[in-house]
Amino acid sequence: MSRNISLRHLRYFAEVANSGSFTTAASRLFVTQSALTSTIQQFEEAVGLKLFDRNTRRVVMTPEAFRFKDEAEKIIKEFDAAIADLEALAQSQKGHIRIAAAPSTIYQFLVKAVMAFRVQYPDVTFSLRDASAQQVEQLVVDGELDFAIASKHKGFAELDYSPLLEDRFGVVCRPDYRLASGHGPLQWNELVEDDYIGFTPDTGIGTTLRNHAPRWPAIENPQFEISSSTSLLAVLNEGGCFAIVPALTAKVAGFESLAFRELVDPGLSRELCLITRRLRSLSPSSQRLVRVITETIRQQNLPEGVTAFISNPA
Incomplete structure (x- = not known):
């Protein structure tokens, strides 16, 4: 019976599950309510389970449907991402590239690379997002970023x-x-806990410090936390405090007037990576952009404390 179930059944099921209404779901899917109801009934008959309980006010998922919902949405997202990849291949040099990056990389080299790319491929359009580390990975997994x-x-x-x-x-x-x-560099035992400004755990910097910094009480329990370099700049400019950041972050716009000294004994570093979906090819346009990005990094005079180790990640 599973051979009779199509992606259409999953899409209709997910829309009803999310809206809680056959009327609303039919409108969003641009189908008649009778066609939607018939498709859901086909689905229920094929799997041998009731998926929705209906009352006068709302449509409610059964426990079995509730457990299945996440899996159905995952299948739909993976399918849509695969088709998007195929369409990108067909478009060749045209298309749209969706990127997210750490703010420091956007400032230091990514914008420069994108502008150079646009000179060569003016028909390609872009979406560039400054998202938190926590968001970035999920967006790539979901196929919302290339x-x-x-x-x-x-x-x-x-x-x-x-x-x-x-x-x-x-x-x-x-x-x-x-x-x-x-x-020269600073040692951890020279730092004053009360003056420390930390990053929240949902940030890439905050995660790296909590997972890899030496045992220093203020890392886990700072008296003051921020969630962006913009907020940090405002706090640091008031004086009487310090933060621990990567060298690239210390060179973004606005930080030029601040001092930066590397920490040692032990040293601490992060890797900035090209993050892609496993077993999914980048579109030709994205592959070309990655090559431009890597070449831009090779040619650039990187700030002290930053080292490139690029072969050819594309």
Whole structure:
């Protein structure tokens, strides 16, 4: 009987499940309510289970349907992503590229690479997102992004992570703060816990510090947390405090007037990776853009504390 079930059945099921209404679902699917009802009945007969309970106010999923809903939506997303890949191949040099990246990479080299790419391929359009590390991986898994450039956050099995850069951590602060004085790197035992500004756990920097920094109480329980480099800049400019950030972050716009000193004993670094869906080919346009990005990194004078290790991740 499963051979009689098509993607149409899954789409109709998911729409009714999400809307809780046959009328609303039919409108969103651009089908008649009778056609939708008939398709759901076919689905229920094919699997031998009742999927929805109907009352005068709302359509409610049965427990079996509730358990199946996530799997159905996953199948739909994977199918749509596969078709999108196929369409991108057909479009060749045309099409639309969807990217997300860490803010520091957008500022340091990604925008430069995209602008160079557009000179060669003016018919390709772009969406560039500045998303948190937590969001980036899920967006690539769901097929809402072609690729991303960010650090590994959760490490999804469905994704490939190709290292592009090693970015070493250090202290960033105002020049008149005591840690700014002196030359060379800093050691962890020189830091003052009460002056530390931390990053929230949903950020790539926050995750890296919590998982890989040496045992230092303020890392786990900072008195002050922020969730973006923009917020951090505002706090640091008030003075009397410091943060621990990668070297690339310390070089983004607005941070030029701040001091940065690398941390050692032990040193700490993050990998910025090209994040793609495993077993899914990038479209020709995306492959060309990745080549332009890697060439831009090779040609650029990277800030102190940043090392490229690129062969050819495309």
